[in-house]
């Protein structure tokens with residue numbers, strides 16, 4: 001370190017870097033650069049499912065509008081699902097019908113008692129009703145529970161487009177008051 005004094009000026013302080021400091025800065029910088037090079041791809045991999053844009057639609061085309069009648073009809077369909085890094089195409093079912101005003105709706109077949117599967121008009125004791133064979137819950141055409149279960153059957157969101165019925169997410173039953 002050298003100090004020079006000039007008249008009327010502040011002393012100039014000259015700092016020099018020691019060899020030890022130079023080496024520690026250089027090696028530290030190179031180390032940080034290499035660590036970042038390894039860490040950034042790892043972070044990118046970890047958060048990839050979160051930041052990846054969603055592809056596809058929540059709605060699935062299931063049946064032609066003209067084929068839906070006032071009698072509930074069962075439709076089966078596959079839905080592409082992404083859960084983190086796991087992708088699958090599980091099968092779902094729905095009971096689709098028209099109500100008295102001509103509105104198309106779709107009910108989930110999952111019994112609200114303990115989750116067995118209901119079907120339309122399968123037990124002669126409960127004609128024109130959804131029946132669950134597990135513990136004999138039954139529901140009317142709108143999905144309203146009549147025995148055993150404590151809630152109505154859920155519905156699917158329905159979209160009509162180009163003469164086709166599309167089903168979306170499952171929602172609580174909106175038909176039963």
Ligand code: FES
Nearest residue numbers: 111113114132135
């Ligand atoms: S699961 Fe349907 S009646 Fe029990």
